[in-house]
Amino acid sequence: MWALRCHRFWSRWEQVAALLLLLLLLGVPPRSLALPPIRYSHAGICPNDMNPNLWVDAQSTCRRECETDQECETYEKCCPNVCGTKSCVAARYMDVKGKKGPVGMPKEATCDHFMCLQQGSECDIWDGQPVCKCKDRCEKEPSFTCASDGLTYYNRCYMDAEACSKGITLAVVTCRYHFTWPNTSPPPPETTMHPTTASPETPELDMAAPALLNNPVHQSVTMGETVSFLCDVVGRPRPEITWEKQLEDGENVVMRPNHVRGNVVVTNIAQLVIYNAQLQDAGIYTCTARNVAGVLRADFPLSVVRGHQAAATSESSPNGTAFPAAECLKPPDSEDCGEEQTRWHFDAQANNCLTFTFGHCHRNLNHFETYEACMLACMSGPLAACSLPALQGPCKAYAPRWAYNSQTGQCQSFVYGGCEGNGNNFESREACEESCPFPRGNQRCRACKPRQKLVTSFCRSDFVILGRVSELTEEPDSGRALVTVDEVLKDEKMGLKFLGREPLEVTLLHVDWACPCPNVTVSETPLIIMGEVDGGMAVLHPDSFVGASSARRVRKLREVMHKKTCDVLKEFLGLH
Template identity: 55%
Template sequence: MHSSLKYPADQTLYTSLIIAHEGLCPNKLNSHLWVDAQSTCERECNVDEDCADFEKCCTNVCGLNSCVAARFSDGTPAQPGGQSAGNTSESNSTTTCDGFICSQQGATCDIWEGQPICKCRDRCEKDPNFTCASDGLTYFNRCYMDAEACIRGVTLTVVACRFYLAGPHTSPLPQDTTAHPTPTSSQEDPMPPTLFSNPHHQSIYVGGTVSFHCDIVGVPRPDVTWEKQNERRERLVMRPDQMYGNVVITNIGQLVVYNAQVWDTGIYTCIARNSAGVLHADYPLSVIRRAEDDFSEDPEMPMGRPFSPADCLAEVDQRVCSGERHVDWYYDSTLGNCQAFNNGGCEDSRNRFETYEECKASCQREGMGICSLPAVQGPCKSWEARWAWNMIMKECQAFVYGGCHGNANNFQTKNECEANCPQRKKRPCKTCRVKGKMVPSLCRSDFAIVGRLTELVEDLDSGLARFSLEEVLRDEKMGLTFFNTKHLEVTIAKIDWSCPCPNITMEENPLLVMGVVQDGMAIIQSDSYVKSITERRLKRLREGCQTTLRKL
């Protein structure tokens, strides 16, 4: 005899309790299906019980969890009441979505209780294809934009991701001129990269999402990359349409940090380049713990040592004093700004601040950082020519100012700019000497390239030179030709910047650069062969190489 089960009076409730949260997450059935309805990753959950009965708590695109409709092995979604759409009734086998139209953007037809209905998409493909929408947001791909439109019951359209300025109108239009005059050749003159708006510091809690938009204008269109400043010399160059852990660079040069952690604190530098120049813009980020984890205001804790202005000049404290490590800020007197560093738990450090704002207010005096600010055009359209100091090129450069929301690195004349910002002090220097003549130097070198200098980064006694490659003459260890490399970063070792050797600081023509490779890194030294190259000299070098090879 079978034992009998006692059902509660409300049998429907009992049934729903038994079958609640059945099924699987969509991406468990198909790895190409992702589950969240929007790129902002809302409707967060920890376990299935946080969701409705017919939903599961599944991983979303941000690395967190969201409530979504469960799926069954036949691919059908779960429905309220706990049944799979494929098993609600026998009439489902004959009911189809043929001819049933869903007018809402992002809605798709589904069968529920034998009837076709429109419902918002609950899954999107995993591959990124960042899409700019009319609501001002950038979505992970077109599917996420459509799903967001469906949830909000609105229509969203794809819009251009950038605002490009063909060129400034330097004078008002005459009365007999059309509203949109025909572009002239002067509007196509090269313009160095300029920021559309000022960079600013942002603070978020752990686990949050934050974005920095490097909104650049320039002619021709500047190429945008990102780097995060750190204590190590090497920096990862982050390029558009790529993901780097929990950091995404969109196709419009926007940097997005998902599920931010304390170690994401730091300064993210946007680098924009075109044929007319290069621009650096720093975007500070602070990732802080929530109030319950913050004991900085505990009245029982002893007060720290009093602050002295001399603390700003102290070296950063690299000691390890305890097992607890966290990210703090220090003032870099060489660079003239605040930088993040890993604090090893040493509470008696002099040059240490818990927040970027505290560091900036304590050490960065008014006027000290003016010349390091990027040129900012601003959103207004009262165009006028202005001058700004370029920290990379070490000179004053002209740019187009819109008339509002600029910054202090904005001067009406070149003379005013040069009077307020540092110039390179020139003094007679000895001629740089190389080890040997051109062809023998080539034979001794690990690499030899012909390229144009695009950027020069100076440090105390070293530096970095970035080249746009035009020709690879010799490459023994890096595979430049095999990988079709277009740009090369070369480390300059042991250099005196007051009289630099090799002297590549003032060169605008293509350079012939020969050097060595150590641990996969291209290096040039004070006696390396670095000179401007002409077609005649390049031809002689090729002939010399062929003669040398025949002798071998």
């Protein structure tokens, strides 16, 4: 029996050896006989294999990272997450052939020999067939990449994804940014025997305040798209550029080059890029260019709309009639009546459209989906010329001009290129001062500015209330206001909780009634009023904080109270 088994064993080896010899003679390499490696895994499938839109760790926690199924529980699988790694997650099951079966079952289709020619696309198995799809996830590390379309991307992956979504080809180019300026300096002196040492400081005659090369334009994009703004400025010495978004609570965050905040990036050439734009990204983005010769501010409006609103029509005349002018003068409706949404409203004092948080109370019509719709409805004339930035333009027929600088309150010289300028362009200082900030004989009041912003004013104040001014009495250099108190947010010295429904009398000190500050008027509009207590009286100074109440501002103040932020500010900033 043993001899029979041995004979069979050697017979099998002889067959294998003969087969190998035959394959060698035919020129087939032995390695082709190697069986495909079987990748053992837990039963079931990953959530994103069931539905491409179903990813694990939707809140970006990305905990319990793994490499293989063996690191997870028996009922779990190691699946891709939104952070670009893998996490252990409960397995899913489908009664579809090829999706469920023994461990290690090979797939019906593979991407081994399937090529995707479109830049930024990759192979994926969809409905049992290999298909090409655009990348939907990129790594989080910044590696700013300048592309042939003139944009700077967060990294190479984002550039490839943009090329795929548009069906085009983008190439990486060298990041170059040239500042041009007319050579108005005198010719160099004759060569001397002894070389002279250049002054490390820029000569005063060789300095020039910042000026724009191109006019800021409003952009409107659909949710999920990428948008960028380039603050194209010149000046000597080279201006430093910062960006900030104008927020309704005044707590703007300043961003400098190579700065990343959420989905907003400022590149190394000071280009502002917003990836995956959302509704709350809409607003006014302000570029500030500064050097020793001056400062310039330019506003870039951005509207973000949903896909079905991309071709939205103007709200200024929904039924062919003109939009009611009186509605444009009403304050923004910021009360909270349900879902909050970023909308635009016309600010008569700024003579421009700004964003605010709309609470769907519909108390007035001063709310719009886009900046353009707001301007069409409420802008009776062009923007005040004196508020526009100095604009050199792209042409090179250089000529000295003057422009009013709203930051310094003075007229300053700049070089005009000869084309594509704006209204803030005067041939002499006298002509500029005659027209700005307002034409002589037509003086208007400037906006009241509190001494500190919202949070700092709250911490410095003796009392903070929400209320409405019901009566106002003017007196020489002072005044009195009766305020119906809706809510007391802070009271350190007056015991306002015992006031009941009685109105609070507030004294206004040092008031110029031609242009009163703070701007307190009799109105049903709820206000946030912050002031001091002097001799038991509630007192407001010209720089006290008085502003329109909004759900966002009140929520911010409640957060300050809950987190005891004022205690921290008092300790580190010496607030009293």
